Amino acid sequence: MQRRSFLKSGLLSTGSLALAPALFANNTARQGEAFHLDYAPHQGMFNSAGKDFIDQIKYMHDLGFRSIEDNGMPSRSVQEQTKIGETLAKLDMRMGVFVVPKGGNGANTLAAKKKEHVDIFLDGCRKSVEIAKRCNAKWATVVPGNFERSLPLAVQTANVIEALRRGAEIFEPHGLTMVLEPLSDSPDLFLRYTAQTYEICKAVNSPSCKILFDAYHIQKNEGNLIKNMELCWDEIPYIQVGDNPGRKEPTTGEVNYKNVFKFLYEKGYKGVVGMEHGMSKSGKEGEERLVQAYREVDDFL
Known part of the structure; x- marks a missing residue:
């Protein structure tokens, strides 16, 4: 399973900036060679390919990526x-997640059981079915919104489960899965923890309601990434990553992504690994650094 040679391991372990050009030259020679895991960039990561997203997608494929993500897909024209x-x-590439239109984010909360909020969510689910058909998507991100602090937590949880069951009924006939994403952006958000999301998915009890495990958010909220994935593995069909602090590419923060990706690889994970992060450098240099980082952590597999 370990493919790297002693020499390659030694070079990568030095961390010398002087090696970066040589490493990227090797990456360039390997353009088109797929990674071991299915990393998914998004628009704006490879602007050197031009402003047109289609051109960027083709360039991503040339670099070895086999999926994309696009949170803003619903805002694009038909x-x-x-x-x-x-x-x-x-290109035989996969479409990763997009965000369900008005899917409960922020003040539009499913925890309150307000008809107007649930109606907006369900309308977004119906629109998502049509969007998914056009771009061949299988997953759509949902965030239930903020706490409704006037209600007991258990009642809020029941309200969220009830709304999500109705959304799942819309998605199920079309093979589309809503993936619930615990976030760290604000303590006002209802959904923040892996086990909490796991409990909700078990209660919804649908193949169309699962967990989006974003390692950046989970690292901020609770850490213990591998253990949390292991505990909730049967409800996790989708992974996103970003290093912390900074939310940049792997190797720029504190998360040991070599170990995280080794865990995914040895679990036989075949899903998308969304590159839900920014870049530590701008321009062409940033693009080269991005590819170098993913080659480094992927070559560890």
Whole structure:
């Protein structure tokens, strides 16, 4: 399972900035070679390919990436959604997550059991079915919104479960899965922890309601990444990453992504690993650093 040679391991362990050009030259020679895990960039990571997202997708494929993410897919025109789907199909690439329109974020909370909030969520689910058909998506991100602090926590949880069951009923006939994402952006957000999300998914009891495990948010909220994935593994079909602090590419923060990705690889994970983060450097230099970082952690597998 370990493919790296002693020499390669020694070079990577030095961390010398002087090695970066040589490492990227090796990456360039390997353009088109797929990674061991299915990392998914998003628009704006490879602007050197041009402003057009289709051109960026083709360039991502040339670099060895085999999936993309696009949170803002619902805001694109029908024509552009369709074109993206056709491009991905031709390149044999997968579409990762997009965000369900008005999917409960912020003050529009499913925890309150307010009809207007639930109606907005369900309308977003219906729209997501059509969006997914155009771009060949299988997953859509949902965040239940903020706490409703006038209600007991157990009642809020029951309200969220009830709303999500109704959303799952919309998704199930179409093979679309909403993935619930615990976030660290604000303590006002209802969904923040892995075990909490696991409990909700078990209660919804649908193949169309699962967990989006974003390692950046989980590292901030509770840490213990591998253990939390292990505990909730049967409800996690989708992973996102970003190093902490800073939310940049792996190797820029405190998370040992070599170990995290080794865990995923040895579990036989075949899903998408969304690159839900920024970049430590700008321009072409940043793109080279990004690819170098993913090659480094992926070569560990």
